[in-house]
Amino acid sequence: MDDPKKHNKTYDTATSSGGLQKLFRLVRHGTCQTDIFFITCLLVLCITTIYIGVVPTHKFGHDTFFLLDNSWRVVNGQRTHVDYTSAWGPLSFILFALGLKLSHFTANGIGYGTAIFGFVIGLWSYRLGRDRLQSLTRVFFSLFMVGLVISPYALSYGVLATTHAMVYNRFGYALLGLILLESMQPLQYPHVKTSEWLGGFSTGVAVALTFFLKISYFFAAILLIGGISLICMRFARNRLFGFILGFSLITIAFLFYLDFDLQAIFHDLQMAAGARSESLPYNHLLNKFTMNAVYLPGVILFGFASMMAMGSKRQPWKNLQLPLIGALVFVTDLFLIFTNQQWFELPLIASFILIVFNNVTVHYRNEQSKGFFPSNRTYVMLLLVGAAIFLPIFVSQYVALAHAAMEKRNPPKISLITRFTQPCLTEVLLYEGETVSSNGRQYTTYINEGVSLLLAVSKNHETVQTIDMFNPFPFALGRKPPTGGIAAAAYNYTFSDNHRPSDDQYFGNADIVMVPKKPAADGGYHFGALKIYGPALKRNFSLAAETDWWYLYRRKK
Numbered sequence: 001m002d003d004p005k006k007h008n009k010t011y012d013t014a015t016s017s018g019g020l021q022k023l024f025r026l027v028r029h030g031t032c033q034t035d036i037f038f039i040t041c042l043l044v045l046c047i048t049t050i051y052i053g054v055v056p057t058h059k060f061g062h063d064t065f066f067l068l069d070n071s072w073r074v075v076n077g078q079r080t081h082v083d084y085t086s087a088w089g090p091l092s093f094i095l096f097a098l099g100l101k102l103s104h105f106t107a108n109g110i111g112y113g114t115a116i117f118g119f120v121i122g123l124w125s126y127r128l129g130r131d132r133l134q135s136l137t138r139v140f141f142s143l144f145m146v147g148l149v150i151s152p153y154a155l156s157y158g159v160l161a162t163t164h165a166m167v168y169n170r171f172g173y174a175l176l177g178l179i180l181l182e183s184m185q186p187l188q189y190p191h192v193k194t195s196e197w198l199g200g201f202s203t204g205v206a207v208a209l210t211f212f213l214k215i216s217y218f219f220a221a222i223l224l225i226g227g228i229s230l231i232c233m234r235f236a237r238n239r240l241f242g243f244i245l246g247f248s249l250i251t252i253a254f255l256f257y258l259d260f261d262l263q264a265i266f267h268d269l270q271m272a273a274g275a276r277s278e279s280l281p282y283n284h285l286l287n288k289f290t291m292n293a294v295y296l297p298g299v300i301l302f303g304f305a306s307m308m309a310m311g312s313k314r315q316p317w318k319n320l321q322l323p324l325i326g327a328l329v330f331v332t333d334l335f336l337i338f339t340n341q342q343w344f345e346l347p348l349i350a351s352f353i354l355i356v357f358n359n360v361t362v363h364y365r366n367e368q369s370k371g372f373f374p375s376n377r378t379y380v381m382l383l384l385v386g387a388a389i390f391l392p393i394f395v396s397q398y399v400a401l402a403h404a405a406m407e408k409r410n411p412p413k414i415s416l417i418t419r420f421t422q423p424c425l426t427e428v429l430l431y432e433g434e435t436v437s438s439n440g441r442q443y444t445t446y447i448n449e450g451v452s453l454l455l456a457v458s459k460n461h462e463t464v465q466t467i468d469m470f471n472p473f474p475f476a477l478g479r480k481p482p483t484g485g486i487a488a489a490a491y492n493y494t495f496s497d498n499h500r501p502s503d504d505q506y507f508g509n510a511d512i513v514m515v516p517k518k519p520a521a522d523g524g525y526h527f528g529a530l531k532i533y534g535p536a537l538k539r540n541f542s543l544a545a546e547t548d549w550w551y552l553y554r555r556k557k
Contacts, residue, residue, distance in 0.1 A: 034135050038142060042122040045146055048405055049115040053108030054427050055152040056407040060165035061430040061439035062520045065447075065472040067110055067164060070487050071096035072475040075105070078483065079257065081264040084508070085501045086487035087272035087494045089212035090254065092168040105478070106424045110164050118149040121174045128178060128202055131195060132185045137358040140394070141181065141351070147397030148174045148347055152404045156343040159400040161433075162407065169340055172217035173347040175206045176332070179221050180351050183228040184325055185359075200239035204246025212254045215269050216339040220332050224348075227328040231321055274499035279492035288337050291344050295333075295389075299326035299349055302385055306356050309378050310363040322356060350390045357386040418444040422451055422476045438520045446520055447472050449549040457545045457552060458512055465510035467529055467537070468519050484508015491528025503536035513541050515551040 057064060073084065074097035080090040092113075099113030100106075125145040129138035154165045155173075182199045203225065210217035229235060258265065303322030326349075333346040364379055411417075411429055418441040420428055425447075432440035450473060454464060463482035464473040469489050474481035484505055488494055495501065507513065515537070519526035541553035 031135070034139065038122075038126055038139050041139075041143060042119065042126075042146060045122075045143075045150060045401070046115040046119045048401065049118060049150045050108075050111050052152065052401075052404050052408045053103070053106075053111035055111075055162045055164060055404045056411055056429040056431065057163050057439065058431045059157055059161040059163045059433050059439060060154060060435075061163070061428075061433070061443050062470055063163065063165035063438075064107065064110070064428060065470045065475070066488055067092075067096050067113075067167070068100075068107060068475045069471050069481070071100055071109065071113070073481050075100055076474075076480050078481065079259075080487065081268050082258055082261050083483045084485050084487065085268050085271070085495075085505060087268060088168060088214055088487055090257065091209060091213040092171060106426075107428045110167075114150050114152075114164075114167065117171055117174075118146050121149050121178075122146040124202070125174075125178055125181070128181055128199070131187050132181060133355070133358050134361060137354060137361070141177075141354055144351065144354070144390075144394050144397070145174045145177050147394065147401070148177065151397035151400045153400040154342075155340075155345045155347075159396045160403055162400060162404045166341060168214055169336075169342065172210060172213055172220075172336075175210050175213070176217060176220055176224065176348060177351045178206045179203050179224055180228075180329065180348060181355060183225055183234070184232065184352075185355055186232075186234075196236050197238040197242040200236075200242025200244075201246035202242075204243035204248075205250050206246075207243075208247045208250035208254070211251070215273075216336060220336055223332050223335070224328070228325055231324050231328070271499045271501075272494050275492060275494060275496035278496050278498065285338055288343060289334065292334060292337065292346065295346060295349055296327065296330045298385075298389070299330050299352065302326065302353065302382070302389075303356060305378070306360050306382060309360055309382065326352060326356075345393055345396075347393060350393045353386045353390045357382060357390075417441075418448075420444055420476075421448050424478065425476060437518065442518070443520050446516065446518060446549060447476060449547060450514055450516075451476055453545060453547050453550050453552055454512070454514075458554075462511040463509060464512045464514060465507060466514045466516070467526070467533065468514075468516055469525055470520070473514065482508045482510035484510065489529050490525045491532075493525070496528075497532065500532060503533060503540075506533055507536065507540065511555050512544075513537060513553040513555075515553065517549055517551065 054064065070080070070086070070088075070093045074080075074090070074093050078084060080086045080088065080093060095117050096110060096113035098116060099111070100109035102112040103109035122142055122145065125142040126138065129141055132138075133141055148170050151159075151170065152162045152164060153159050154161070154163055155169060157163075157165075182203045187195050187199070207218065207221045207225070210221045255262075300323045303324075303326035304320075307320070307322045329348050329352045330346070333348045336348075337343070337346075360379065360382055413431070414429075417429055417431065420426060430440050430444050437443065437446075450466075454473060454477060458464070460477075460479060463480060464477070465471060465482050465485055466473060467489075471481070471485060473479070484501075484507055486494060486501065486506070500506075515530070516526070537553060541555050543551060544554040545552040
C-alpha cells in the first residue's frame with residue numbers, strides 16, 4: 001500500500017479533495033497520543049461510574065434489588081441454577097458481587113461492578129479494533145461499547161429516567177458489538193499469522209459469555225456469526241481454532257463454577273422459555289416491529305450505497321454483501337427487542353453503520369493515494385446518513401451518564417424523598433415514578449416496614465424469603481440468603497402454572513416467608529405466585545406476625 005504522504009502535493013492541488021485528504025490522514029494514523037487519549041477517557045468514564053455508584057433512580061427502582069439480591073447470593077456462596085432458579089446466567093451476578101465487596105457491601109457496588117465490565121469492554125474493543133478500524137473510528141467504536149455498558153438508563157425508556165434496570169442487556173449488546181466487529185471486518189494486515197487466530201479467540205470468548213449472561217444474546221451471537229460467515233465466506237482454519245479454544249475455555253470455567261450441573265442449567269432455561277411462550281403478547285411484537293421497521297430499508301440502502309462506492313467491477317456480486325449483512329443485523333436487533341423489555345434503540349445497527357463508514361473512508365483514502373479523486377458528494381452523503389443513525393444513540397449514552405453524575409452530586413428534591421433506614425441502602429434514592437409500587441415513596445416504605453418487622457420478631461440467623469418479584473431483605477439485613485427461590489419471580493414471564501419450580505425448590509430452606517399486602521411487583525406477577533405457592537405456604541408455615549404492609553410466616557417445626 002502506498003504512503004499517502006507521497007501524494008500530498010497532488011492533494012493540495014485538488015481543490016475538491018483537500019479537506020477530505022486532511023480528514024483521511026487524521027483518521028488513518030493511530031498514534032501514542034490517540035492511545036493515551038482513549039485510556040484517559042476510559043478511566044474518566046469508569047471513575048465517574050464508580051462515583052455515581054447506585055444511580056438516583058427515576059424508573060424501575062425494584063430492579064435495583066434484583067441486582068442486590070442475586071449478587072448477595074453470590075457473595076454468600078450460592079450459584080445461579082445450582083442453588084436457586086434463574087432465567088439469567090451467573091455472569092452479571094458475579095460482576096456485581098465483586099462490586100459489593102469493593103464497596104464494602106453497600107448498594108454502590110452496582111456502580112463498581114458496572115465500571116469493571118465497562119473497563120474490560122473498553123480495552124477489549126480497542127485492542128480488537130487494531131488493524132481493523134482506522135484510528136478515529138476505533139476510538140468512537142470503543143467509546144460506544146463502553147457507553148453501552150455504563151450508561152444508567154433502560155434502553156428506549158428515556159435518557160433522563162435513570163435506572164439500573166436491565167443493565168444485563170447493555171452487557172449483552174456490548175459483547176455482540178465485539179462479535180459483529182470481528183465477524184464482518186477483515187484485517188488490514190492478514191499476513192500477521194496470529195491475528196486471525198486471536199480474532200476467532202475473541203469471538204469465542206464473547207459468545208461463551210453471552211450464554212452465561214442471558215440466553216437470548218447467545219442465540220443472537222450465533223445468528224450473527226453464522227450469517228456473516230456465510231455471506232462473507234469467512235471460514236479460515238486459524239479463526240475456527242481460535243473460536244473453539246476461546247469458547248471452550250470460558251465454558252469450562254463457568255461449568256466448573258456451576259459443578260457441571262447441565263441438567264439444572266437447561267431446566268431453568270427451558271422453564272423460562274416455556275413460561276414466556278405461554279403468555280407472549282403478540283400485539284407487543286407487532287408494535288415493536290412497526291416502530292423499528294423503518295430501519296430495515298435504511299440500513300439496506302446504506303449498505304448498498306456503500307458497496308457501490310467501494311464496488312468491484314470484477315466481482316459485482318460482492319455489492320450485495322453489505323446490504324445482506326445490514327438486513328441480518330436488523331433482524332438480530334429486532335429479535336433482541338422482541339425478547340427484551342425494550343421498544344426501540346438498535347445498538348447493533350449503530351455499530352454496523354460505524355464499521356461500514358470506516359471502510360468507505362479507507363477506500364476513499366486508498367483511491368486518493370493512487371491519484372484518483374472519487375466524488376466527494378457520495379462520501380458526504382454517506383457521512384451524513386451514517387451520522388444521523390449512529391450519533392443519536394452514541395450521544396444518548398453519555399447524556400444519561402452526565403445527567404446521573406450531576407444528580408448524584410446534587411440530588412434534586414432530596415427533601416421530598418423517603419429514605420431507606422438500613423445503612424447499606426442509604427445511597428439508594430428512589431424518586432416518584434409512573435409505577436408507584438416499584439419506585440419512590442411506596443417502594444421505600446415497603447422495604448423499610450418489612451425490615452422493621454423482621455428486626456422486631458426474627459433472629460439474625462433466620463433466613464428470609466419473599467413472595468414477590470424480588471427478595472430485598474437478606475441484603476438489607478446483611479443476613480445469609482435462603483437457598484431456593486427464583487432470581488426474578490415474574491408470573492407468566494419467568495415461571496407459570498405449567499413451568500415452575502417445585503414447592504420445595506421455591507421455598508428452599510427459608511425459615512421465614514414475607515408476604516406483602518401491597519406488592520411491589522405488578523399485581524398479576526404477585527398474585528400468580530401466591531396462587532401457585534399459597535397452599536404450600538399455609539401447609540409448611542404459620543402466620544407469626546402482621547402489620548399494615550406485611551404478613552410474616554414462620555416455618556412450622
